[in-house]
Amino acid sequence: AQTAKQVIFQKLRDAEREMTYEEFAGREGDIVTGIVQQSERRYTLLDLGKVEALVPQAEQVPSEPYRSGERLKAYITEVRRGAKGPQIVVSRTHPGLLKKLFELEVPEIADGVVEIKAVAREPGHRSKIAVWSNEPAVDPVGACVGPKGSRVRNVVTELRGEKIDVVPWSENPSEFVANALQPAKVREVRVDPDTQTAQVIVPDYQLSLAIGKEGQNARLAARLTGWRIDIKSETQATAVPEAPAEA
Incomplete structure (x- = not known):
């Protein structure tokens, strides 16, 4: 009976892991919010609720301290099956993080009116994004900067003070x-x-x-x-x- 119970528990655990994997599979390029669990020189662990995500050293910004218990947004670069459930690798340095943060802050980007055409980033120091509007009446730079600079300021805060230049794209x-x-x-x-x-x-x-x-x-x-x-x-x-x- 004990063995049968163990088999059932194991199957339940496996099914749970598979469901969690399916939830994150194909989400490369998305943003997640997690809570810093553990931070060492080689890696930082983020608690995403059902699963942990790994921020490898190469994907960390050297000037950013990751303190246990603080909330952090990161960019998913890889989701793979692991023996103990899905392994999710995330980044704080990827240019895609900057792009996604602007998508969250700027409704005109989410609506497709304003497009981010190019991103260049030196993580922790400075970035530039080039933006373009599909509608002549909408100023793409103004939309990204926001009223009194509020939108760009929220992105700068999330990136711990990284300076951001928003410039108009041109063909x-x-x-x-x-x-x-x-x-x-x-x-x-x-x-x-x-x-x-x-x-x-x-x-x-x-x-x-x-x-x-x-x-x-x-x-x-x-x-x-x-x-x-x-x-x-x-x-x-x-x-x-x-x-x-x-x-």
């Missing part, structure tokens, strides 16, 4: 590159489609802002647009190269 490469370099102001952009390179000229006083701290602004703009970006100040652009001295 015109010169325009898109100029937008991507915001908050810097750009004088001129010359694009070469053959080499996928953009030569950008900015006012002298905007050069350091355009390049950004340790090149971050230019780097994120290049990643957002898919163009290699070469930035020069107006003085540098108009400087005549010296003729080589004759021997």
Whole structure:
């Protein structure tokens, strides 16, 4: 009788695990909210209710402390069957997390009126998103920023202070590159489609802002647009190269 009971319990457990697996299977790319159970250097465990999710070290933001008992949103990257139920791997660094957080905050994105066309992220530091509106009457940047900056501020809070630039997407490469370099102001952009390179000229006083701290602004703009970006100040652009001295 004991063995029969054990067999029944085992089957019930297996059925429960299978149901939990089915609940999460195919949800890669979704966002989940969990409570931090345990945080070590190599991994952090999130309690999702019926199951735990693993945040591997590579998917953690180094500047974020994960404290036991706190609520955390994360992006599902993998769901697989395990011996003790489904194994769910989640990320705090994935660009998809930023995209999903904006979908939650901005009704115009959820409705499909505003689209996030591109995302570039240096987790814990700074991100850029390029947005576009299907309706001319709707300002995509304004919709994402929200009244008095409330929507973007909620995303920044969830990402523990990560700075976010929301810029207008454009199918015109010169325009898109100029937008991507915001908050810097750009004088001129010359694009070469053959080499996928953009030569950008900015006012002298905007050069350091355009390049950004340790090149971050230019780097994120290049990643957002898919163009290699070469930035020069107006003085540098108009400087005549010296003729080589004759021997």
